[in-house]
Amino acid sequence: MNIDDFKTIVEIANLDFKVTNHNKKIAEQNKRVEEIKTQRNEKEQLLSHSTEKLKESQGELKSLEAKIFEVEKKLSQGEDRLTIVTSEKQLNATQTEINTGKILKESLEGQALELMEKIDFYQDENSTSKEFLDGSVSTLEEIENEVKDQVAKETKEIENLNKRIEALLETCPPLLKTPFLASRKKFKDDFSVAWAEDGVCNRCQYAVSKNDQQNINRAINVEVCMSCERILIPKSAVS
Numbered sequence: 001m002n003i004d005d006f007k008t009i010v011e012i013a014n015l016d017f018k019v020t021n022h023n024k025k026i027a028e029q030n031k032r033v034e035e036i037k038t039q040r041n042e043k044e045q046l047l048s049h050s051t052e053k054l055k056e057s058q059g060e061l062k063s064l065e066a067k068i069f070e071v072e073k074k075l076s077q078g079e080d081r082l083t084i085v086t087s088e089k090q091l092n093a094t095q096t097e098i099n100t101g102k103i104l105k106e107s108l109e110g111q112a113l114e115l116m117e118k119i120d121f122y123q124d125e126n127s128t129s130k131e132f133l134d135g136s137v138s139t140l141e142e143i144e145n146e147v148k149d150q151v152a153k154e155t156k157e158i159e160n161l162n163k164r165i166e167a168l169l170e171t172c173p174p175l176l177k178t179p180f181l182a183s184r185k186k187f188k189d190d191f192s193v194a195w196a197e198d199g200v201c202n203r204c205q206y207a208v209s210k211n212d213q214q215n216i217n218r219a220i221n222v223e224v225c226m227s228c229e230r231i232l233i234p235k236s237a238v239s
């Protein structure tokens with residue numbers, strides 16, 4: 001084992017770091033598509049809810065209008081009867097009937113007005129949702145194409161990096177390769193090598209004995225940090 005072997009694993013750790021960054025970029029790209037899909041799903045749900053509410057309100061309004069029509073008919077019949085009443089008793093009864101009918105009509109008309117406002121609201125909501133859904137079809141397609149290209153580019157880069165990593169691993173002496181692979185498995189996304197400096201592991205600050213530090217820096221021994229379990233390399237391998 002010599003310093004160049006350690007330099008090789010530092011290079012691999014650096015390449016791993018690049019792979020991680022490319023994977024992060026792929027995740028970011030995929031997130032762009034997911035975000036717009038989520039927005040579209042939300043709008044679809046809103047549209048289905050407002051469509052249902054719209055139908056419901058329109059149905060209610062229709063039956064209210066029928067009721068109002070009936071009340072108006074009775075009112076008009078009452079008005080007609082007023083002209084032919086023959087006694088004060090009949091007059092009073094008819095007048096009371098008309099007054100009650102008028103109050104009922106007013107209340108029904110108030111309810112109808114409220115329903116019409118509701119209908120307006122749901123119609124607006126429907127148009128907004130439909131507009132968004134129609135408009136976002138092409139946006140989604142554009143983004144999906146962009147993402148597909150970017151992901152393909154990143155994937156190609158990762159493939160190339162992995163080829164280089166494989167080739168470099170081939171040149172690693174087994175005594176170094178085995179502990180490095182263990183360290184790499186644990187820290188693939190967070191730099192799998194560390195070095196001893198001022199009596200501590202530079203990544204986790206755990207103590208490294210003077211003797212170990214000397215052996216590590218002379219590239220004699222392969223040591224692993226007792227705390228974070230990263231492989232410890234001579235500082236001079238990092239340049």
Ligand SMILES: [Zn+2]
Binds near residue numbers: 203204225227229
């Ligand atoms: Zn450590």
